[in-house]
Amino acid sequence: MAMPRLRWGAVVFSVLLGSFMINPGTVTASAPASEPSVDVPFERYTLDNGLEVILHSDRSVPLVAVDVWYHVGSGDEEPGLSGFAHLFEHMMFQGAKHIGSDVHFDTLRKIGGTGVNGTTNKDRTNYYEVVPSHQIETALWLESDRMGYLLDLLNQEALDNQIDVVRNERRQRYDNVPFGLERFAVAAGLYPEGHPYRYLTIGKHEDLETAKLEDVRAFFKQWYVPSNATLVLAGDFEMKEGRALVDKWFATFPKFDKPGHTAPELPPIAKTQRTELDDTFAKFTRLHFAWQSPAKLAKGDAELTVLGRVLGSSGWGRLYKRLVLGSEAAQRVSVYQSGHGFSGEFHVVVDVKPGRDLAEVEAAVAEELRRAAQQPITDVELRRVVNGIESGLVWGLEEVLGRAERLQFFNHYSGKPGYYEEYVQTFRDLTPEGIQTQAKATLEAHRVEVVSRPAKAETKSETKPGGA
Amino acid sequence: MKKLLLSVGLLLACTPSSSTAPPDAGQGSIAITGSKPAGSAVVWPDEQFRYQQPQPQQPRELNVPPAERFKLDSGLDVVLVSRTDLPTVSMWLSFPTGSITDPTGKRGRTSLCMSLMSQGTAKLDKIAFEEKQADLAVNVWASSGSERVSTGVSSLARTLEPALDLWIEMLREPGMRQDDLARLVSARKASLGQNRAAPRNLARRLWPSVVMGPEHPYGRLTTERDYTSISRKDCQKFASGLGLENATLFVAGAMTKQQVVDSVGSRLTDWKGKTTVPDAPIAPTPRKAAIYFADIPGAKQSQLYVGHPGPMRTAADYEANRLNAAILGGSFSGRVNMNLREDKGFAYGARARFSYYKHAGVFAMTSSVRGDATAAALGELLSELRRMRSEPVSTEELAREQDAAIASLPALFDTSRQLLSTYASLSFYGLPLDYYAGFVGRISDQGVADLRTAARNNLKDTNLSILVVGDGEAVLPSLQALAKEESLGPVVVLDPDGRVVKSL
Numbered sequence: 001m002a003m004p005r006l007r008w009g010a011v012v013f014s015v016l017l018g019s020f021m022i023n024p025g026t027v028t029a030s031a032p033a034s035e036p037s038v039d040v041p042f043e044r045y046t047l048d049n050g051l052e053v054i055l056h057s058d059r060s061v062p063l064v065a066v067d068v069w070y071h072v073g074s075g076d077e078e079p080g081l082s083g084f085a086h087l088f089e090h091m092m093f094q095g096a097k098h099i100g101s102d103v104h105f106d107t108l109r110k111i112g113g114t115g116v117n118g119t120t121n122k123d124r125t126n127y128y129e130v131v132p133s134h135q136i137e138t139a140l141w142l143e144s145d146r147m148g149y150l151l152d153l154l155n156q157e158a159l160d161n162q163i164d165v166v167r168n169e170r171r172q173r174y175d176n177v178p179f180g181l182e183r184f185a186v187a188a189g190l191y192p193e194g195h196p197y198r199y200l201t202i203g204k205h206e207d208l209e210t211a212k213l214e215d216v217r218a219f220f221k222q223w224y225v226p227s228n229a230t231l232v233l234a235g236d237f238e239m240k241e242g243r244a245l246v247d248k249w250f251a252t253f254p255k256f257d258k259p260g261h262t263a264p265e266l267p268p269i270a271k272t273q274r275t276e277l278d279d280t281f282a283k284f285t286r287l288h289f290a291w292q293s294p295a296k297l298a299k300g301d302a303e304l305t306v307l308g309r310v311l312g313s314s315g316w317g318r319l320y321k322r323l324v325l326g327s328e329a330a331q332r333v334s335v336y337q338s339g340h341g342f343s344g345e346f347h348v349v350v351d352v353k354p355g356r357d358l359a360e361v362e363a364a365v366a367e368e369l370r371r372a373a374q375q376p377i378t379d380v381e382l383r384r385v386v387n388g389i390e391s392g393l394v395w396g397l398e399e400v401l402g403r404a405e406r407l408q409f410f411n412h413y414s415g416k417p418g419y420y421e422e423y424v425q426t427f428r429d430l431t432p433e434g435i436q437t438q439a440k441a442t443l444e445a446h447r448v449e450v451v452s453r454p455a456k457a458e459t460k461s462e463t464k465p466g467g468a
Numbered sequence: 469m470k471k472l473l474l475s476v477g478l479l480l481a482c483t484p485s486s487s488t489a490p491p492d493a494g495q496g497s498i499a500i501t502g503s504k505p506a507g508s509a510v511v512w513p514d515e516q517f518r519y520q521q522p523q524p525q526q527p528r529e530l531n532v533p534p535a536e537r538f539k540l541d542s543g544l545d546v547v548l549v550s551r552t553d554l555p556t557v558s559m560w561l562s563f564p565t566g567s568i569t570d571p572t573g574k575r576g577r578t579s580l581c582m583s584l585m586s587q588g589t590a591k592l593d594k595i596a597f598e599e600k601q602a603d604l605a606v607n608v609w610a611s612s613g614s615e616r617v618s619t620g621v622s623s624l625a626r627t628l629e630p631a632l633d634l635w636i637e638m639l640r641e642p643g644m645r646q647d648d649l650a651r652l653v654s655a656r657k658a659s660l661g662q663n664r665a666a667p668r669n670l671a672r673r674l675w676p677s678v679v680m681g682p683e684h685p686y687g688r689l690t691t692e693r694d695y696t697s698i699s700r701k702d703c704q705k706f707a708s709g710l711g712l713e714n715a716t717l718f719v720a721g722a723m724t725k726q727q728v729v730d731s732v733g734s735r736l737t738d739w740k741g742k743t744t745v746p747d748a749p750i751a752p753t754p755r756k757a758a759i760y761f762a763d764i765p766g767a768k769q770s771q772l773y774v775g776h777p778g779p780m781r782t783a784a785d786y787e788a789n790r791l792n793a794a795i796l797g798g799s800f801s802g803r804v805n806m807n808l809r810e811d812k813g814f815a816y817g818a819r820a821r822f823s824y825y826k827h828a829g830v831f832a833m834t835s836s837v838r839g840d841a842t843a844a845a846l847g848e849l850l851s852e853l854r855r856m857r858s859e860p861v862s863t864e865e866l867a868r869e870q871d872a873a874i875a876s877l878p879a880l881f882d883t884s885r886q887l888l889s890t891y892a893s894l895s896f897y898g899l900p901l902d903y904y905a906g907f908v909g910r911i912s913d914q915g916v917a918d919l920r921t922a923a924r925n926n927l928k929d930t931n932l933s934i935l936v937v938g939d940g941e942a943v944l945p946s947l948q949a950l951a952k953e954e955s956l957g958p959v960v961v962l963d964p965d966g967r968v969v970k971s972l
Contacts, residue, residue, distance in 0.1 A: 038555075060553060062528040062878050098518040102810065105800040107521065110868050112875025116800075132878050137522035148512050164813025168769070172816045172836050175768045178666050236528060248517075254510035280766040283662040315598025325594060328651055331658050353658045384602045391605035391624050398554060398883040454665075455766075 038394050040403050042417050043239060047246075049255040050227025054407050054417050055242045056234040058400065064235035065115075066139040067128040067404040068147070069412060071230070072223035074201040075122040075341055076261060079194045080210075083166065083203015086120040087211055088219050090162040092127060093118065097149030099142055102158075107142060111135040115401055120201055123296075123341035124412055130401050133236035137245060144249040147229065150220055156213055163208055170202045178282040182452045185275045186290050189448030190345060195264045197340065225256035230411060234404035263342045268292065269446040278455035284331055284351040285358055286452040287365070293346040293442050296339030297413045302426045303438035304337035304346050309385045310377050311335040311348070311368060316384070318368050319350070327364070329356040341413075346442055358451070373440040376432030386427045393420065530878050535891050535901055536725055540733040544712045547891050547901070548728055549720045551884040557628050557721035558885050559732070560620025561639070562892065563710050563743045566613050568685035574698050576656070576690040579612045581703035583652050586610035586619065588643035589634075597638070606631040608638060614686060615746070615826040616896055617710070625722045629731065636735045642707060646700050653695045660692060664964035667764050668836065671771035671937040677966045678760050679775055679830055679933040681753035686825055689966050711741025718892050720884035748827040752777035757931040758957035758971075759846075759947055762964060763940035770842040770938030774849050775832035776928045781824040781897040787910045788922035789822050794869040795861050795919075796820040796852060796927075797833060801868065803852050804833055812848065814841040822926075826896065831927065839939055843946035846936070850954060856923045860916045873911050877904070932956065948972055 042056045074085045095101035108116045108129050118127040127146075131139045174180035184200060191198035199207070231250070233242050269292060279286075294300035311319050312335025323330035334349040348369070352361050396402045410419035536548045570577040586609060588597035601608055606623040608631075619639065623631035663669040673689065680687030719728055754777060779789060790798075797804040797820025804818040818835035833853065837845040881887050894903050934956060936947060948959050959972040 061882055062530050063882060099521075106868060109799055109801050109872045110875070111524070112872060112877070112879070114876050114879040130879060130882075132527065132875055134525040134527040135875075137525070141518070141522050145518065149518075161810060161813050165809055165816060168809075168814070168836075168838055169816040171768045171838065176667055176836070178662065252513040252515065254512060256510065281666045281764070283665045284658070313602065316595065316602050321595060325651065328654060331655060353654070354661060380603075384599075384605075387605040388602065394554065394624060395556060395622075398556070398885065400882065 038397055038420075040234075040397065040407060040418070040420070042407055044411070044417055045243075047226065047251050047253075049251070049253045050225070050258055051250050051253070052230040052411075053243075053246050053250075054230065054232045054411060055237075055239055055246075056232070056403060056407060057237055057239050057242065058234070058403070059236045061400070062133045062236050063130055063400055064133045064136045064139070064233060064237055065128060065130045065401040065404040066136070066143060067126060067232040067234070067401065067408055068143050069230045069232075069408045070125045070127075070224055071123075071228050071261075071412060072125060072259075073121050073123040073341070074199075074203070075196050075264075076223065077196045077199075077203075080207060081203075081215060082196070082199035082207040083170075083201070084207070084211060084215065084219060085125060086201050086203065087162060087166050087208060088216060089118045089120045089125050089127075090166055091154070091159065091216055092146050092150065094158045094162065095153045096145040097152035099145045101153055104142055104146075107138065111138055113139070121340075122197060122201060126405075126408065128401060128404070130235075136233070136237060137249075140245055140249040143231070144253075147224065147226065147250070148253055150224070151217055154213060154216060159211065159213055159216060163211060166202075167205055167208055170205065170208075174200075174202060176281070178279060178284075179286055179452055180281075181279065182277055182286060182288060182450050185277060185450045186288055186347075186448055189273065189275065189450065190269070190290055190292060192265075192267060195266065197264075197342070222259055225259065226250065226253045227256055227258040230408060232404045232407050234407065235400045261341070266292065266343055269448065272446045272449060274449040274451065277450065277452045279452040280455050282452055282454045283354060285454070286450075287348075287350045287352060287358065287361060288448075288450045288452070289348040289365070290448045290450075291346045291442050291445055293337060293344040294339060295341060295343050297423075298339065298344070300438045300442070301337060301339045301344060302430060303435045304344070304442060305389075306382060306385045306427070306430060306435055307372060307377070307439050308336040308346070309388070310381045311372065313385075318371075319348070319365065322364055322368065323350060323361060327360070329353060329361050329364075354454075369443050373436070373443045376436045379432065382430060382432055382435070386430075389427055390424055393424065530881065532881050533884065533887060535887070537901065538725060540717075540729065540736065542712050542733065542736050542739060544733075544736065545716045546728060546732075547716060547718050547888070547895065548723065548725055549884045549887050549891070550722075550724055551720070552722045555625040555722055556622070557625055557719070557723055558620065558622040558888070559717065559719040560618045560892075561715055561717050562616050562618040562896075563715045564616060564745045565709070565743055566615040566617055566746075568614050568749055569746045570685075570688075573694065574702065575688050575694040577694075577698050577702055577706065578617060580649075580652060580656065580695065580698055581706040582610040582612040582617050582619070584644055584649050584700075584703050585642040585707055586638065587645065587648040587652070589637045590641040590643055591637070593643065593645070594648055597634075597643075600634055604630055604634070606634070608635050620718075628723075632731055632735060636732075640739065644700060644704055644707065649698075649700050649703065653698070656695050657692050660690070660695075665764070667767045667769065667771050667937045670762055670764065670964055671773060671935060673964070674760070674762060674937070674962060674966055675773045675832070675935050678755050678773070678935045679752070679777060679832070680828070681755065682966050684753050685749040686752065686828060691965055708741075709744065711743050712736065712739050713742035714745055715743055716892075716895060718888050720888035752828055754933050755960075756957065757933070758960045759934045759936060759951050760960050760962050761940065761944065761947065762935075762937045762962050764937060765939055765941065767937070767939040768839055769836045770839055770845075770936050770943055772835050772837060772842070772846055772849065773832055773935040774834075774846070774853070774932055775830060776931070776933055778822050778829035778831040779926050780827065780829050782899065783829075783926075785918070785922045785926070788914050788918045789926050790873070791866065791869050791911070791914055792856060792861070792919050792923050792927065793821045793831070794872070795865045796856055798869065799872070803855075804835070804849060807848050807852060808835055808837065808845055812841070812845070814838055814845045814848075818849070824897065839942050842936065842938055842943040843950040846934070846947070847950060847954070850929070850932075853927060854929045856927050857929055860920050863916060866914070866916055866919065870911050870914065874908050877907070880904070944972070 042054050044054045046052050077084050093104045113129045113131045116129040187198050319333045331351040331353050338345045407417040411417040533549050533551050567578040588594045604627045608621045610619040621631050621635040663673050677687040677689050808815040808818040815835045815837045820833040822831050833849045951959050961969040963969050
């Protein structure tokens with residue numbers, strides 16, 4: 001055995017906040033490459049006030065991920081308040097009664113918090129941080145304060161500022177990039193006026209602009225109640241200690257009824273229609289087809305997930321092979337099922353190279369879609385996708401936050417934090433014929449077609465202060 | 469899966485309130501008792517313990533997985549982080565050469581040739597090579613930088629042997645096919661077109677040429693003509709220059725030293741040769757001080773870059789530079805973010821940092837700001853920069869960033885891949901692999917005066933490189949006014965390939 005050249009020694013790092021003992025690890029005898037468990041063991045329970053708690057203890061690295069999912073997303077927005085769930089997420093970082101104003105990031109930074117953020121999608125809003133495990137309680141202090149006492153510090157100035165920030169976010173991610181706006185056109189084709197999925201999670205400028213403090217209050221009271229949240233602690237703590245800390249910070253909160261979600265009406269697309277757009281920043285022509293499809297984890301979701309990969313995988317996917325590698329008419333191809341809480345979407349997106357013929361690309365896409373609906377995929381293709389999904393789930397376990405998010409994800413969509421095994425089994429049980437049946441049902445229905453073309457140089461959009 | 473995730477972004481900062489101190493109990497506390505959603509009277513508890521930040525517990529021990537460093541029989545240097553908690557293996561092989569060696573007229577050669585190498589093997593064409601990876605659920609890749617190129621494989625432990633076969637086959641007998649080269653060139657030319665047309669892409673494209681110099685190896689721009697003139701022969705020559713002598717193999721995951729020797733060593737016995745380490749380039753030659761501007765009509769936001777060449781990664785005052793940049797804009801809490809985002813509402817975020825080539829550094833403040841706020845935001849960035857030089861940082865800010873650097877250490881050792889990339893980075897800059905053993909002491913030793921000295925030496929507020937990409941008609945007049953007012957030099961309009969169009 002060669003001695004490791006790197007010697008840490010047993011260094012005691014004196015830190016203002018405490019100290020870390022850094023020990024040299026020991027090399028264990030060669031472990032043969034066997035099939036280790038990729039289980040994420042957990043305990044789930046519910047406090048009297050309805051807060052759902054999931055604990056996953058793993059003491060290998062002195063870190064804890066604290067991850068709170070509120071079961072509300074842009075899919076729960078009222079007409080006229082598009083983008084509100086996400087704007088509200090921003091307000092959750094502005095301060096609360098006991099912690100003070102605008103100190104959330106500072107406080108976590110001082111204790112070595114990493115991966116601090118919040119995100120909103122159609123179905124849920126999550127807030128998370130990874131902290132050194134001896135600082136777990138500060139993370140619980142911050143999360144409990146905004147769950148219980150956000151409204152105490154709510155003020156117009158902070159709201160005005162975050163409206164600006166979110167509108168800048170929209171400009172940065174949608175209004176000022178190639179193909180940012182075609183996403184709105186696709187959603188407008190999939191969902192009728194008034195359906196919350198129609199405006200995307202970022203929302204419309206005119207709705208964001210008019211958000212009121214009273215909307216923030218009402219949204220908080222309706223959706224941010226303990227019974228509509230799930231708290232996950234994952235990482236370096238003892239189960240008993242974890243329970244006690246959760247009790248201390250959350251158990252005295254009052255109980256409210258769990259809010260219900262109303263699935264909006266979704267009429268099928270009546271007729272395939274095409275929208276043509278001029279894109280100020282694009283240099284490719286983008287062809288984008290989208291269909292309504294099954295919801296996340298609903299029957300058909302797995303089938304279409306596989307189909308998306310069979311058609312679109314970089315390297316071996318059918319459309320990739322044909323258009324990117326074969327005719328080289330396309331710069332990139334992307335095909336995917338995107339399931340949400342109420343319903344899903346299936347997308348085919350192709351970027352056509354400058355000077356290449358859109359009609360030729362469309363013909364190839366049409367032929368591959370027809371083939372997918374009329375013939376089963378091969379066993380080899382199916383196995384490839386299932387292997388990829390299995391291995392992706394293993395890689396996703398590396399980080400403690402990844403494990404926390406996996407528990408939350410399956411808990412939210414299936415009601416079972418440990419749904420992983422069943423999820424993988426769903427894919428293993430798929431057959432080429434079953435996938436074909438679903439492909440036929442989805443792809444032969446009417447769809448949305450959006451074609452974005454590079455705008456001519458003289459097409460100049462008006463620059464209005466404050467943006468579009 | 470394209471799920472829409474809107475993030476609050478990693479950016480903010482206000483005057484650091486020392487949040488470890490309990491806030492004034494009376495501050496802004498309006499009990500919301502009596503709010504009655506769902507018709508029931510409810511009381512949120514008023515509990516004393518909530519008024520102060522909890523005390524930390526006893527810190528736990530951090531067991532850093534050891535990095536073993538050894539040589540294979542072939543002479544190849546290996547750095548191994550062995551961890552068996554997950555059945556995964558990542559490895560990569562780095563060679564100390566890169567795009568600074570690209571000949572004139574063939575800029576982009578290294579990057580293109582590394583891509584070509586990873587298109588397949590002599591036996592497996594592109595599609596067969598991709599299908600084989602997908603069947604095994606493994607990933608074989610190649611990448612390139614200014615002074616390092618790498619290729620690697622990641623695999624579950626159960627598929628490691630065939631994954632290694634595939635990877636080594638690619639390394640030893642890459643396909644280097646003419647039709648793959650032609651396809652890559654066509655795709656890169658198409659990307660160039662897009663990169664000239666989108667604000668963010670164009671700013672990224674132009675910035676190195678502004679701050680390092682349009683003729684400097686770190687700053688030269690690639691054009692279609694470069695790609696057209698790179699031949700298969702050029703790539704074959706480049707690939708044959710990659711030898712194991714001077715290369716390093718990094719391995720992380722479920723492998724022991726013996727397994728590396730058996731599985732990798734045995735597959736590399738016949739690979740001879742040496743990678744020539746290129747000489748350090750000359751010092752950066754930034755364009756003369758000015759506001760450089762590139763026009764994208766219709767842009768809703770302006771991309772801002774403000775900076776200058778900076779110290780090297782190995783500079784003696786690295787820690788002070790790092791803390792200065794952290795205070796100025798290293799996170800959400802940094803001054804530029806708190807100013808542009810949380811105070812003015814000009815932007816979704818703003819950052820400042822030193823970044824490092826092997827032989828030079830760059831300091832840059834960056835943001836993407838609302839079009840009508842372009843000049844005002846630029847003015848704020850400049851004033852924050854001057855303030856770093858003219859005033860000492862506050863002890864609260866310094867403490868916050870020292871705490872952050874030290875307390876976040878465990879996150880550097882969270883996963884084997886993360887640990888390995890930490891080691892790879894140390895090795896790239898020629899720093900010792902036990903660098904972090906002394907890290908806490910070096911960070912803790914920094915005082916306000918050290919940061920002040922470092923700011924005066926390494927943050928410049930004159931002769932700045934400034935780049936703005938936005939809608940010229942909307943923002944140029946205010947930029948000209950700002951340039952005059954702040955003596956920033958002329959406003960120089962560049963075309964998307966960095967050529968001067970006019971000076972205003």
